[in-house]
Amino acid sequence: MDGNSNWDRKLIFFFEFENTIGGSKVTINVMTSGEVTKKVYNREELFILDVRNQSDFQDWKIEGANFSYLNIPYFELLDGVEEILGEIPADKNILVTCAKEGSSVMVAEMLSEAGLNVFYLEGGMKAWSEHLEPVKIADLTDGGQIYQFVRIGKGCLSYMVVSNGEAALIDATRMTDVYIDFAKRIGATIKHVFDTHLHADHISGGRSIAQKTGATYWLPPKDATEVTFKYSPLEDGNDVSIGHTTIQIQALYSPGHTIGSTSFVVDQKFLLSGDILFVDSIGRPDLAGKAEDWVSDLRETLYSRYKELSGELIVLPAHFMIIDELNEDGSVSEKLGTLFEKNHGLNIADESKFRSLVTENLPPQPNAYQEIRETNMGKINPDIDKQREMEIGPNRCAVR
Amino acid sequence: MENVKANEVLDAKGLACPMPIVKTKKVMNNLEAGQVLEVQATDRGSKADMKAWAESTGHQFLGTIEDGGVLKHYLRKASSDESIEKKHPDVVKNEELEQRLGEDVTILDVRESAEYAFTHIPGAISIPLGELEERIGELSKEKNIYVICRTGNRSDLACQLLGKNGFSQVINVVPGMSQWTGTVTGIES
Structure with a gap:
């Protein structure tokens, strides 16, 4: 981004503030979502003054192992920040956050005038929700790579498999430019785009990326009965190869989160488990309204189909729920064998107990999940602002 | 709309x-x-x-x-009227009015029309307190009139005004719409 024009915009914004701020220039610092992500990964300390309203803060916030918080809505600070100065530590980095940046700039400016050195979050929680951090998971057998794109704010994980100048994407988000630019930078052409299932928590970028790049868009047909566009049906046993020496992407039918949910085994080493199995939880079967019907599918997938696979496979899920699931390098992965030992959802011997875990006392559903499903089916086409609003909050696709 | x-x-x-x-x-x-x-x-x-x-x-x-x-x-x-001492003697509780909803009674809602538009008791008549004097002719002296507002203060003033104008069957409903648990209609419902 052009730093100067951005700063000018800030100043213009402030001169519009009339009575609230005296109009004098003080330094306020910007922190980007990428910089906050590094602090999450490095387990740094950060004091977050979140000036959104209380219900938004309680619903969803920036999580970090050593982050501490104060939530005071910006509209309670319009007359000044004196009352909260005592609650802000002098020895920590301070980040002011709000929904879209404007209010955090206002509060950061007031705090700066009061003598504090503070940052505001560029683009606010909107940018935080959209930030993707690419992490290399591993080199593949013949020189290819597999990357995980961590959507740190919302807990969504998507993947790029690269081999000999060709790339495949799995569960891409609607921030399509990130993937397209990344592929360009590493000199790869996107050939295949997959969705493991019809997503309910976020808007898929799969179809749009396929349109922009000429790639083939694959969807499991059982999840696609209502879609309004053409796609390639992804079925059990489909093998897709990329690169001249072929990285195998092997589709494995694994219903339970949705009836069509499909996993992938990549390069015989990685199990992309979609929303069926996570590192510290399992997929919930209720988001398409069929919890009771799909419980036995979910159990069959987790306790039989996955059980038959090699315990050495590295599980790469489509979500994480809590930052404790992040590895030191920021990636999210674990050996299947380890999950069979440690993941509570894989260790419920009693079938009726399993049934009640995944059908009763479920967490709240993802924000706007019905509209998100309809968007992913192509039935509705909300504008970008509406899409952002629909995706606000955590992913909520798991039960623990 | x-x-x-x-x-x-x-x-x-x-x-x-x-x-x-x-x-x-x-x-x-x-x-x-x-x-x-x-x-x-x-x-x-x-x-x-x-x-x-x-x-x-x-x-x-x-x-x-x-x-x-x-x-x-x-x-x-x-509004600052929240703490005014209520003067009109005839008062019923929300619950009592709720029980009489089926009877032939007049419910007069004296809140602002915007308040009324969002939520009100089905069948209630809307005349904001500020308009009551000029629109008093719309009301019948023959019927029991239950007057309601948000917290019972504006309705108390309305009851006094109606009393001065010869209405004898006027009852203030307390605490009013802020605590109303019965059925409502309006934009929100």
Whole structure:
């Protein structure tokens, strides 16, 4: 981004503030979502003054192992920040956050005038929700790579498999430019785009990326009965190869989160488990309204189909729920064998107990999940602002 | 769509947070207690914030109507009449009125029309307190009139006014709509 024009915009914004701020220039610092992500990964300390309203803060916030918080809505600070100065530590980095940046700039400016050195979050929680951090998971057998794109704010994980100048994407988000630019930078052409299932928590970028790049868009047909566009049906046993020496992407039918949910085994080493199995939880079967019907599918997938696979496979899920699931390098992965030992959802011997875990006392559903499903089916086409609003909050696709 | 009346309209369209609330606060300062402000905004985040701001400042958030991409928020400035001693002797509780809803009674809602528009008892007549004197002819002296507002104060004043004008069967309903648990109708329901 052009730093100067951005700063000018800030100043213009402030001169519009009339009575609230005296109009004098003080330094306020910007922190980007990428910089906050590094602090999450490095387990740094950060004091977050979140000036959104209380219900938004309680619903969803920036999580970090050593982050501490104060939530005071910006509209309670319009007359000044004196009352909260005592609650802000002098020895920590301070980040002011709000929904879209404007209010955090206002509060950061007031705090700066009061003598504090503070940052505001560029683009606010909107940018935080959209930030993707690419992490290399591993080199593949013949020189290819597999990357995980961590959507740190919302807990969504998507993947790029690269081999000999060709790339495949799995569960891409609607921030399509990130993937397209990344592929360009590493000199790869996107050939295949997959969705493991019809997503309910976020808007898929799969179809749009396929349109922009000429790639083939694959969807499991059982999840696609209502879609309004053409796609390639992804079925059990489909093998897709990329690169001249072929990285195998092997589709494995694994219903339970949705009836069509499909996993992938990549390069015989990685199990992309979609929303069926996570590192510290399992997929919930209720988001398409069929919890009771799909419980036995979910159990069959987790306790039989996955059980038959090699315990050495590295599980790469489509979500994480809590930052404790992040590895030191920021990636999210674990050996299947380890999950069979440690993941509570894989260790419920009693079938009726399993049934009640995944059908009763479920967490709240993802924000706007019905509209998100309809968007992913192509039935509705909300504008970008509406899409952002629909995706606000955590992913909520798991039960623990 | 129901016509919701406001004393003042603030155009905050195209403004991003925090400006809709910064401007609302300013306009609100200049309103008289009990008056209704309509804020037109396009920032979708303004919906939750406007409500939370009103609650934290004691103003009354009436509701939001979405009209072709524009959010119209309705707020009523905190009124000072909350602590006035009620003078009208005939009083019933909300629950007693609820039991008589099937009978041939008149329910007179004297809140501002914007408050009424968002939520009211089915069949209630709306005459804001400020208009009652000139519209008193719309009411019949032959029937029991149950007068209701939000907390029982405006309805108390309305009862006194009706009494002075020869209405003898006038009853104040307390505490009023703020605690009403029976059926309601309006924009919100």
